Amino acid sequence: MATTSKNSNDGGVVNSLVAALRDPVARSVAIRLTVASTLAMAIATALSFQYPWWAAMAVWMVGQPPRGLLFERSLAQLVGTLLGAAAGAGLALIWPANPAIAVLGLVAWIALCCGGANAMRHQRAYGAALCGLTSAVIVSLTLMTPADPLTFASARAVDNVIGIGSAILVALAFGPPGSGPTIGARARSVTSQALALIAEALSEPGERSLARERAFLLSLAALEASAEDAAAGSLAARRKLRELNALFASHLDLIVVARAIRSREASELAPGHADMVALQEAFRRAAAELAADRDLDIGEIHAASQRLEAADVVLSPVLEEMRALLARTADHFEQIGATSNRPASHWSTPHPDAAGLRRAMLRGALASLVAGALWLSIGWEPLRYLMLGSCIFTVLFSMVDEPAPVVRQILAGGLCAAVAALIWRVAVLPEVANGWFSLAFAVPLMLGASLLQARQGTVFLGLAFNMLFAILARPVDTHPGDPVSLVAIEVMLLCGIALSYIFYRWLLPMDTQRRRQHLRAAIRREIASISIRAATPWAGRHLARLRYLVLSLATRSRGQVQEVEDALAALSLGHVLFRLGDMRFSQAHADIGDGFLRRTLHLTSTPMDDPLHAGKTLHDYAARLNPADTGDGFPDLGQTARLKWLLELAAQDLLEHASIFVSPGAQGRQPPSIH
16 A cells, blocks of 8 residues: 555546556556456355455555565555454454443554554554554444454455455466566665765865755655665565665765765865865766776775875864775675675664654544444444444554545545445346346446556545445345445445544644654754763664654655755764764863863753754854864864864754754743853
């Protein structure tokens, strides 16, 4: 299932259908979806299953992505369904005489699944959502009925196996093989880009250089976000993912290091400017060699950096870090292409959005609790479908950054499906004496919805139509039904979707802007933690988490220049504080140097109320440091000059990108004492 959706109707449903018919890729996906769902429903009907349409629903849920992703998504769906079926059956069986306890148990379970889907990524999030969905189906449709929850849960698991098997069978028979660059090709391409960008970053700062840095960060974030899907279905590729993510982290650090070098040596009057030009050329040649499918050779870069270090000793720590990063990059690059499976280090550490997780859990609990309370207090039979609809769509889209537009599509698709299902049950089925004929007549409708599902802008519209039409029209069931009851069920399902939308849109909203705010808050906390735990192994871990957050923020920036530059400034400040922490605790300092180090780390050890004040303070510290004043703590000019330069770097980040460092509502509060 896709996790993003364009908020667009592509000129209307009819235009989308025409566009899908003209698009050979979308047309192929829609045909495979229709064939697989029809096959699944036919198999379940032939096996005399009571609800064969659930098998087709499993097909639409898993979709027809590239084969590798299809296998992993199918596995996630199967595991999530089995766990959800066990939980749902347990909730319905343990307290059969007290439905309120079962409903409260489901509320708690939905909240946990919403939190898990929100905190996880890729297929793990999909599996967590399916876990909650399946539990909601079992509890809502068996509680206070003669149906045996265990039998019903087992049937849902078997339906799921049939649906998954049909989807895989059709994909193997008619689907194209997985496409896209391999892990090795991605590593080569991004490393070549990184080396070329570092050469550009070492030049005189300008809009061209800054624009390339922003573009590279966005490209790196997109590659990091899609790498797991690209490796799906291949155990060998999955074993290389950790190396690839470590390679991405090294590239990110190299850009920050290059910016730091440029800040000192860009001027032609700088001590090592001529040698920095040679370093630029070494990076350019290495990038060209790699782009030409030759080996990654960093020997010339190392030699040029050592000449620059000899010309300007102040750069010694940052050049040492650059050489270490290059060596790490070369090692990761080699391991990606090698056959060994040596584990990579965690240079980028996932960091869950705690605020978003809490909000997702609260939303899941409240939406399901409202629906469950209405069901139990009123006691009207169709209200169980209010519970079902609200639970399913609240948990299903808890992993999406922009759920409200998605749920709007679901609501529109559900409304169309409800009308079509009512017409089908009232006008079509009475004229059809055989369930197989009924299924055949429904195929064109399912194909039309599958065409919409195959289009990025209408994927959830088509998905909702197919799933709700199947469950409401029951095309293989020719037994007559009560139209009034069907209308009541349809209305309650749509009200459940609407209840989910109300929470996503107004009561506990979530969108990309709020997610960015959460990520910015997490970035501020990690920067403070680097200062608090300076010179400890934990500082390195916080820096790794900061890298992950910066990539996540860039992914959600939607190309906004300020967002991307703020993200790079935050990582730059984290690196400076990491170096300052090492400086303070690695040697004895003169009183003046140690005092400035101690005050700087104290100043940044909490999320700042006034980053502009902090930046001016650090700039003042740097101005008061005279490299000519050496002492026991700074036995040579280089130590004092290095501290002065790092303080100026930190001050520049704070002054030019204050918005990312200030906590909301902090204006007006007095900055903490730093003396």
